[in-house]
Amino acid sequence: xxxxxxxxxxxxxxxxxxxxxxxxxxxxxxxxxxxxxxxxxxxxxxxxxxxxxxxxxxxxxxxxxxxxxxxxxxxxxxxxxxxxxxxxxxxxxxxxxxxxxxxxxxxxxxxxxxxxxxxxxxxxxxxxxxxxxxxxxxxxxxxxxxxxx
Numbered sequence: 001x002x003x004x005x006x007x008x009x010x011x012x013x014x015x016x017x018x019x020x021x022x023x024x025x026x027x028x029x030x031x032x033x034x035x036x037x038x039x040x041x042x043x044x045x046x047x048x049x050x051x052x053x054x055x056x057x058x059x060x061x062x063x064x065x066x067x068x069x070x071x072x073x074x075x076x077x078x079x080x081x082x083x084x085x086x087x088x089x090x091x092x093x094x095x096x097x098x099x100x101x102x103x104x105x106x107x108x109x110x111x112x113x114x115x116x117x118x119x120x121x122x123x124x125x126x127x128x129x130x131x132x133x134x135x136x137x138x139x140x141x142x143x144x145x146x147x148x149x
Contacts, residue, residue, distance in 0.1 A: 002066075007063060010059045010063055013055060017052050017135065020048050021131065021132040024045040024046045024048070025125060025132060028042070028046075028128060031120075031124075032122045036121070046104075046111065047108065064094060070089070092137070097138050099134060100131040103134070
């Protein structure tokens, strides 16, 4: 039961990550190309993306620890690599999501350190876009888009 609740929350929170990423990226590109000042809302949009993504990754790590699929995959990694969905989860989903969340954090720090507003927006736009591309690639889209229960 607990596992189902976690997987449902993980599934639903995916949309929060995607929406927060889109918002942070839109603000960054709008600021970069619109030559706007980097303001607190711009910083907060990146922070929101980071917080929601951190929560998502935390749920994902807990799910990986509890998952019978991950347990089976780790018990016989060779056989797991012959199954496309298990291989995707073990080799693409987990590592890409971890790398993407690291990129979000590096981008947040890196953009604050830019010498001017255009640089802050540019760094945020490029880093958050890279992270979003990785997230979109790493989502198992063949699973239900809204799995509840």
